[in-house]
Amino acid sequence: MKARFAIGVDLGATTVKTGVVSAAGKILYQNRLPTNGHSGPPAVIKQIEVSVRDALAHAFGKKPSGIGIGSPGVVDESGVVKSPPNIDGWDIVPLARKLGNTFPRFRIKVENDANAAAIAESRFGAGKKYPNFLFVIWGTGVGGGIILNGKIYRGPTGGAGEIGHISIDHNGPECNCGNRGCVEAYIGQRYLSQRTAEKLKSRPESKILELINRDASRIEPMYIAEAARLGDQLAREMLVEAGTFLGVAIAAVMNVMDLRVSIIGGGISASGGFVIDAIEESVRSRVLKPLRPGIKVFQARLGNDAGILGAAGLVL
Amino acid sequence: MKARFAIGVDLGATTVKTGVVSAAGKILYQNRLPTNGHSGPPAVIKQIEVSVRDALAHAFGKKPSGIGIGSPGVVDESGVVKSPPNIDGWDIVPLARKLGNTFPRFRIKVENDANAAAIAESRFGAGKKYPNFLFVIWGTGVGGGIILNGKIYRGPTGGAGEIGHISIDHNGPECNCGNRGCVEAYIGQRYLSQRTAEKLKSRPESKILELINRDASRIEPMYIAEAARLGDQLAREMLVEAGTFLGVAIAAVMNVMDLRVSIIGGGISASGGFVIDAIEESVRSRVLKPLRPGIKVFQARLGNDAGILGAAGLVL
Numbered sequence: 001m002k003a004r005f006a007i008g009v010d011l012g013a014t015t016v017k018t019g020v021v022s023a024a025g026k027i028l029y030q031n032r033l034p035t036n037g038h039s040g041p042p043a044v045i046k047q048i049e050v051s052v053r054d055a056l057a058h059a060f061g062k063k064p065s066g067i068g069i070g071s072p073g074v075v076d077e078s079g080v081v082k083s084p085p086n087i088d089g090w091d092i093v094p095l096a097r098k099l100g101n102t103f104p105r106f107r108i109k110v111e112n113d114a115n116a117a118a119i120a121e122s123r124f125g126a127g128k129k130y131p132n133f134l135f136v137i138w139g140t141g142v143g144g145g146i147i148l149n150g151k152i153y154r155g156p157t158g159g160a161g162e163i164g165h166i167s168i169d170h171n172g173p174e175c176n177c178g179n180r181g182c183v184e185a186y187i188g189q190r191y192l193s194q195r196t197a198e199k200l201k202s203r204p205e206s207k208i209l210e211l212i213n214r215d216a217s218r219i220e221p222m223y224i225a226e227a228a229r230l231g232d233q234l235a236r237e238m239l240v241e242a243g244t245f246l247g248v249a250i251a252a253v254m255n256v257m258d259l260r261v262s263i264i265g266g267g268i269s270a271s272g273g274f275v276i277d278a279i280e281e282s283v284r285s286r287v288l289k290p291l292r293p294g295i296k297v298f299q300a301r302l303g304n305d306a307g308i309l310g311a312a313g314l315v316l
Numbered sequence: 317m318k319a320r321f322a323i324g325v326d327l328g329a330t331t332v333k334t335g336v337v338s339a340a341g342k343i344l345y346q347n348r349l350p351t352n353g354h355s356g357p358p359a360v361i362k363q364i365e366v367s368v369r370d371a372l373a374h375a376f377g378k379k380p381s382g383i384g385i386g387s388p389g390v391v392d393e394s395g396v397v398k399s400p401p402n403i404d405g406w407d408i409v410p411l412a413r414k415l416g417n418t419f420p421r422f423r424i425k426v427e428n429d430a431n432a433a434a435i436a437e438s439r440f441g442a443g444k445k446y447p448n449f450l451f452v453i454w455g456t457g458v459g460g461g462i463i464l465n466g467k468i469y470r471g472p473t474g475g476a477g478e479i480g481h482i483s484i485d486h487n488g489p490e491c492n493c494g495n496r497g498c499v500e501a502y503i504g505q506r507y508l509s510q511r512t513a514e515k516l517k518s519r520p521e522s523k524i525l526e527l528i529n530r531d532a533s534r535i536e537p538m539y540i541a542e543a544a545r546l547g548d549q550l551a552r553e554m555l556v557e558a559g560t561f562l563g564v565a566i567a568a569v570m571n572v573m574d575l576r577v578s579i580i581g582g583g584i585s586a587s588g589g590f591v592i593d594a595i596e597e598s599v600r601s602r603v604l605k606p607l608r609p610g611i612k613v614f615q616a617r618l619g620n621d622a623g624i625l626g627a628a629g630l631v632l
């Protein structure tokens with residue numbers, strides 16, 4: 001008989017979240033532990049092991065179909081994780097093999113976290129009906145994952161999906177990555193906040209200023225989104241402009257890969273339906289004509305659960 | 317025994333070229349006929365049939381492994397061709413089926429022409445050693461094809477590879493396609509010529525002016541390339557800038573699809589090695605760091621033969 005559940009581990013910068021997930025995509029049990037990224041790879045792996053053991057203890061005495069892990073960094077097909085940000089001293093770690101030594105009875109798969117979230121939306125969320133789509137995570141940075149024929153497209157070395165570093169202006173502002181005009185350099189958390197702070201100088205009436213106690217250093221997209229909800233004009237302008245910029249990059253991917261659907265997750269994407277509408281309008285006005293009738297942009301459905309669900313989806 | 321050759325048809329805007337191609341990628345025989353695109357689909361199909369019959373008559377009395385056709389327009393998996401430019405009244409034509417009625421003894425495959433050229437470079441040309449690359453055709457327009465694991469990536473409906481309509485400036489000049497700042501709107505034949513004509517007003521010393529008899533309406537990339545060969549400074553500047561722009565779009569595709577190699581074909585790509593160098597430098601400076609060491613940009617090797625060779629490659 002097929003196992004009806006799996007263990008999913010969402011390895012984040014600050015927290016390891018592990019869940020027992022049913023084949024229908026329900027989280028039946030979950031725990032949280034600090035990642036301890038400052039203590040280096042062995043400490044982090046220890047935390048994963050502790051959280052997996054705890055989850056197994058809550059797996060109803062049955063054997064799950066496997067253990068899936070969503071990890072930051074580039075992940076190759078054999079489960080080797082390269083250079084995840086925010087974990088000190090983690091250069092190249094064969095995470096799947098190491099966990100396999102600890103849990104020899106289980107099938108273990110490791111995938112990049114954005115790819116895992118894309119898989120979650122594909123299996124359990126907004127992408128269920130769409131075999132082909134571009135998933136975007138819009139938060140601190142801008143990342144993504146590409147689903148083709150219901151499967152993740154990893155690229156030759158597992159690095160695919162980096163939509164945030166598409167340049168939308170060859171002569172635009174410098175990005176951390178070395179390129180110019182990357183869409184992330186307009187709409188990633190820090191950049192969007194900076195651009196808004198700049199605008200606020202000439203918009204003293206904006207509700208954003210009240211929300212941040214007139215302290216520009218406190219600007220964050222969550223305040224911009226909250227101000228937008230309260231009807232603030234500048235906040236809406238900034239988010240609509242950001243959505244329009246994101247649409248430019250999404251349109252490029254759709255033209256090149258012949259895609260029509262995009263699903264937008266991550267913190268900033270939850271600012272309101274008007275942002276999703278702005279993205280969709282931007283995409284539709286910019287893709288090649290044959291693609292236009294099919295263009296659809298949705299908000300992701302699984303929110304913070306996408307990590308655990310996608311990780312479990314790797315082995316379900 | 318495996319057939320050692322195939323028939324390849326390169327259906328162009330003005331000419332149908334058909335060849336007998338060996339498994340090693342040699343054109344053993346070839347013919348040329350006018351496309352007669354102004355006379356509509358039945359006339360065009362007639363020309364294909366005549367040229368294939370002639371090629372079969374030169375196939376050494378043996379049966380080829382099949383008939384491949386590279387066609388403009390969007391081509392679906394069953395060989396239906398949609399809206400090729402320059403053929404009057406061709407909306408949706410099931411080309412593979414129609415040719416199958418005429419040549420029932422043969423396996424018949426139809427593919428988009430840019431995809432066919434990408435396949436040719438993959439099997440017989442500059443891409444032989446590279447299982448994954450982005451092929452670009454840079455001429456009248458800017459198109460392309462994507463080779464993944466040695467096979468063409470067609471996308472869900474066969475429309476993939478439209479690298480020319482990646483915007484490199486969200487606020488740039490309008491493109492025919494409706495988008496703004498498409499790389500084609502900077503470096504496609506007409507646009508590159510216009511931009512050069514504009515610059516020539518303040519550069520009366522340029523050798524381009526001699527080559528076109530000081531008649532700006534005659535500017536074409538071939539004259540810009542010729543002037544560059546003669547050492548003209550403006551001509552080199554224009555082509556290096558164009559290559560740099562193309563690199564911005566290629567870098568976007570490489571970041572998203574995790575690719576490292578690009579092969580550049582089409583008329584303008586033959587302007588000189590310095591253009592290929594400019595593209596490569598632009599790509600390398602703009603892709604994400606993990607990709608940089610592997611970045612390679614090559615000139616295509618098969619030139620005008622790519623169409624026939626790629627078409628034959630579909631059935632070899």
